[in-house]
Amino acid sequence: MHNLFKYLLLTLVSVNCCIGSNILFVSPVPSPSHHIWNRALAFGLVNKGHNVTLIGPDQDKVPKPANYTHILLEDIYDDLHDSFDINAFSSYSALRMMYEFEEWCLFSCKKLLKTNGLRRLLDYPPDFKFDLIIFDVTAGTCFYPLMHKLNYPPSVAVTAFLLPTYVANNFGNHLYPAYIPWYGLPYTTEMNFVQRVWNFVYMHFDIWLRYVKQYASEHDAAKEIFGENIPSMKELERHLSLVLTNTDPILDHPQAVAPNFIPVGGLHTRKSNNIPEDLQKLLDNAKNGVIVFSLGTNVRSDKLDKNIQKALLEAFSKISETVIWKFESELENLPKNVIVRKWLPQNDILGHPNVKLFIGHGGALSTQESIFHGVPMICIPFFVDQHINTRMIVKRKLGVSVDFKSITAGYMLRKLREILDDPTYRENMQKTASRFKDRTETPLERGIFWIEYVIRHGGANFLNTPARDYPFYVSSGLDVFVFLLLISIISISIFLKLIQLILKLFSTKTKVKVN
Template sequence: MVLRVLLIFSVALVKSALSSNILIACPVPSPSHQIWNYAFAEGLMEKGHNITMAGPDARMRKPSDRYHPIVFEDIIVKLMASKKFDFEGSSDQSVFQSMMTFYNYVYLTCELLYESDGFQQILNYPKDYKFDLIIVDMTLGPCLYPLIQRFNYPPTIGITAFLLPPNLSFSFGNYLPQSYLPHYHMNYLQNMTFSERVMNFVVANFELALKYVYEANQIQKLAYKAFGEGMESVRDLENHISLLLCNLSPAFQYPQPITPNIIPVGGLHARPARKLSQDIQEIMDKSTNGVIIMSLGTNIRSDKLGKSNIEAILSAFSKLKQTVLWKFESDFDNLPKNVIIRKFLPQNDILSHPNTKLFISHGGGLSTLETAYHGVPILGIPFFVDQFMLMNAMVEKGVGIKLELSDITTESLLNTINELLQNKKYSRNIQEISYRMKDQLSTPLQTAVFWAEYAIRHNGTHHLSPKSRHLPLFVSTSTDVILFLLLIFALSLGVLVFSNRFLYKCLYSKPGKEKLN
């Protein structure tokens, strides 16, 4: 008994000695993205680390000895109420307008964040306060990069739940090939035509230039105002971030080359089911014909789809024998008997239930990875940005069907649902992908936690950064060499042509005319 107590005490001491103070700085005002970040935070806390979470939704988890929230309050509400930014209207814009809208969104988010009480709270930490690691969400750029300098340059790694954006990939020295990887703003498949490849190239490089200009000017000025003129440039601070953990799964998404300082941990939020609430559990267990779950994420409200769309959807659902669980944000009367609405649904846990037969989704990055992990076919209704590209990939892999909101009628929706339920190829293909995602040496969450602790142990991971991270694009891609060789070839060809013409004139010119003169 005494030995057992001593052993438990020794283990507790070791855990205490190995625990680290970690700051997770997240400016992204999207609750769905926080699901990914919180899964990472929970994995770190399970290893004994102390987490300070600074973000718009930091109170999604209650404070505890190991979890300390700092809330950038009301950012989401102020963003939606702002006349400077129209989130819903962005779906009708051109790709270039959409990019400008995104960067305006970034600017406004930073502006609101700097005005929040939570931001002042973290600035008021003692100057000698020590974080062993800073994890910064890089999805919306450099708003919180100056915290690296504020806390005396601890090891820092980046995270993004937004797949692997080309601009972030480039920041770590990894220039993604535009010849076969569609940009997330483009509604393309992997096999692009020549004209699509030209457009894809233009869009991807336009965004790189836009990011550079925006961060070096607008965001930099905001940051100087918030942190003081003694702050380093956000570009220099970004170079201190030595590793990027991205929501990319090679078992599911398009294969792509990545450098050693980018670690794919796609689907780290997807996990085996936790216990459902009693009412949901009863619904799932009693639905012998199967369950269809419909959820459009946190940025799209089902109750804002419009009266005609809602009526068409409900009419299609009423003709099904399956039970439909619909995440619907307001009350609704006269529902079909097989339709149940809830303002919140535990999406991951419902997808994990064996009676779940179909997922009707907006096709976002987190949702597509969850449905792939659990092996459930998907009917995607995309709305903006990466959702079109992701649903194209799902269609290409034969695991789902895309149906745009403008094309929804009772008949089209019913036919699509029946095709997905009755054609076994969809469930067969998605279950094969699910098997691949689970057949890994370690789970994505375990991998993410390992690399976070690795960065603490080795004071960052700069030894993994390729030289391309610190070279101009035209040098790292050998564009200067290609242009030089083309110039040499053009000059050589010019000299050859000129020489041939000169020799031709010398050999074949007529001397008779000269003698006659």
């Protein structure tokens, strides 16, 4: 009886040790989709009784729980929305995209560091204690010095950007350039030799560019705010002991991950609920089914070329299904079956039984929502991981791809008919959705467990593999391979020289004997 009481007491202590913990969630990536994913994790922690302070550049348009605080990093989007033209992405090379992404990260970093929101956080009383910091590590390191400022509480990294190469490398996961494509290349797991060469080059150049150039530049920018004596970004990053990644072998290309990588792909997905009344009525009354069209949060439909917009409307006018299009401004000459809204509760709408098809940009969160609800897709990719996600959707016959540069009314209509008339796509999506949901815990529950695990144990550095501290050529065994190759070449060379010498001596003796 005494042992049973002792066990129950220890269990109660271990469970309650992190309930009501103060968690700082650093979500600085200027991307509404990243905020949606991070907010889902933050709200999940709030629902478990934790006090979460989220700092980021996105306004929260949903009701805030009582123990959730949002600190706005203001005016970040002012200069970013007009910094690229989606119609020009067709001419972007992978190398140019890599450099521009690095420059965009540094540009947004400098703006983030000068916000009143960050000053508000830095003005917290010195005796206020955060029990854990969560960092979105997708785009930059400029807020890493918060760990130093807050006396190094246990810290966790997260990324909604699948598992980018630089995150995998920096946290000690092996790279698999032979069959895992770099996020900026339109490859699948089945690459030919030339593609594998390019994949290898881009993967490692991306790592070098970030490690050498971006880390140093952001460290210089951060010193203006946090002081000259802050440790290097690489040293600060070493205090992040665990990574939650938006990956899942059912949703993405399967790959092995180290123990400190926790796959929580589709963490933001959930059952449909709370659809606005006007949209609920539209969905319920759509006798011929519904097509949902949304290009996500970073790509605006109203920025598409006018000829493309016209071609899409013409194609939609020739089908009987109702089309609900997320279009950010006014749109004239709409066909009777096309409904335009400036904002859509995408996840909730996709869960309605009348939805037959989802037209999207191939972003990670959108494809995961579509798979979760078993809705086949037409993907119109523009940049970064959208091409990889689209190739995966096409390869598994979960949908089809559309090249936005080639859109005409006839081309789009053929793609629509292909999905709507072939039940294979929907059947494949339903099977994939069933596999994804068949698990002992949801991705959100898994993510929350491991965050609380880090709080309970004061970090999780014991899960890190030695590869995190080794250079690539050591962790991959490349140095040993090169050494053995050189030894083999030298040995073979010596052996051939000896054979040549013996033959020469034998030839000389033969000549002497003949003479």
